[in-house]
Amino acid sequence: MKRSELSDSQLLSLYKNGSEEAFAELVGRHKNRVFTTIYLIVKDTYTAEDLLQDSFVKAINTIKKGRYNEEGKFLPWLLRIAHNLAIDYFRKSKRYPTIVMEDGSNVFNTIDFAEDSVEALQIKNDTHALLKNLIQELPDAQKEVLIMRHYMQMSFQEIAETTGVSINTALGRMRYALINLRKKMDKTNIAYDKNIYRK
Amino acid sequence: MIKTFTENDLVRFIYGETSPIENNAIENALMCNQETQEMYRDLKETTSMLDSVSKTPGKKVVNKILNYSKNFGDISVLK
Incomplete structure (x- = not known):
């Protein structure tokens, strides 16, 4: 079976057993949704990329340390991590962003x-x-x-x-x-x- | 026909959160009630447009994520 045909939980099992290809498939499958969610909160492409990276790093740490226990619910779990990080970003900066960086969302990274x-x-x-x-x-x-x-x-x-x-x-x-x-x-x-x- | 659902129920219907019984009531209303049809169409079109909003992160950040996983624990790959 091709990796693209596997479910998230199947890919996660493979990843837990060391398959980086399975993780790459998960990232490819969900990166846009996670990135879009973060972007809609922070309104800045570069901040959104930083938070996307932080979200995946947190997910990687949890999974590789054997602490992931939400089988079958990978995307909602990942989105919650991303959402929490985006909200934390505002708490730390103590402001709601007002600058819309549309120039950061060029035609090559938009759609x-x-x-x-x-x-x-x-x-x-x-x-x-x-x-x-x-x-x-x-x-x-x-x-x-x-x-x-x-x-x-x-x-x-x-x-x-x-x-x-x-x-x-x-x-x-x-x-x-x-x-x-x-x-x-x-x-x-x-x-x-x-x-x-x-x- | 007596409407047995609210506008909020229509939102739940669009997001697949209604029960089979509620689905029947709403589907019947959609067939014979123009006001419900219009409301449904407007809400549905808006949610469909939301589906089209998708941003793709740059390749660089994606590669950093993949490299971090491959070199687990080495935070230098994130810089």
């Missing part, structure tokens, strides 16, 4: 180009940049739930427990986040092809 026409790619680029900015404009409580549910794949129950609110409050925040994003997208009048985003 997957596969099989897109030049025109479709331009639309995607515009929309990605816009959407990232619009997410940053959301109220903190809405942004937090959106990142936790959509990018960290936490359930609404887990989000409610983590943030200390009721599940209905978490759901309401998510709904308003989506509605607000939609309104902001509509207001910008940017031409985007909805078919690009359909799954």
Whole structure:
């Protein structure tokens, strides 16, 4: 069986037994989601790369020292590490970042180009940049739930427990986040092809 | 038709957190209630757009991570 066909827990077992190739597959599989999650919190490409590195180093240390015990839940575990590090970053710097380093997210480290026409790619680029900015404009409580549910794949129950609110409050925040994003997208009048985003 | 779910339930439905019974109620409403259809479409399109937002880290940092694992404990490879 090819490594790409193995589950995360199978790859982790191989990694625990010394397969660096298995770890490389895990990194390749999840680096974008972890990086995107961190970036949406810290809004700075270079800080996000530092925190991505710290997250994986922490994961490596835990696994190699035999302390990893969350079989089958590798990505949520890794995302929690990343999220905690990003939050710690703010606590240490005692500020919420206000500088958006869009110049750090150049065309080569932003998106997957596969099989897109030049025109479709331009639309995607515009929309990605816009959407990232619009997410940053959301109220903190809405942004937090959106990142936790959509990018960290936490359930609404887990989000409610983590943030200390009721599940209905978490759901309401998510709904308003989506509605607000939609309104902001509509207001910008940017031409985007909805078919690009359909799954 | 009496609506038996809330807008928050629609969000749970989109994220696959509703029960089979709730799914039936929502799917029925989606077939015959225009307001629900529009709300669902707007929420779904927005979540689909969120899926498209993906950033890729630079190769350099990825290589540092892989090297750290290969040379476990040697923090000099991270500099």
